[in-house]
Amino acid sequence: MSVEEKLNQAKGAIKEGVGKVTDDKKTEKEGAAEKVVSKVKEVAEDAKEAV
Secondary structure, X not given: OOHXXXXXXXXXXXXXXXXXXXXXXXXXXXXXXXXXXXXXXXXXXXXXXXX
């Protein structure tokens, strides 16, 4: 697992949380998207290593 991708997932989760607390839908969606992209990259790296 990539430490960088884990950090990006955490950053996305924080950004999403801040968006929820401040009722800023744009920030919330950006955070959720960052989280998903990082997770996809992590899964792809894991799959690549498994092969």
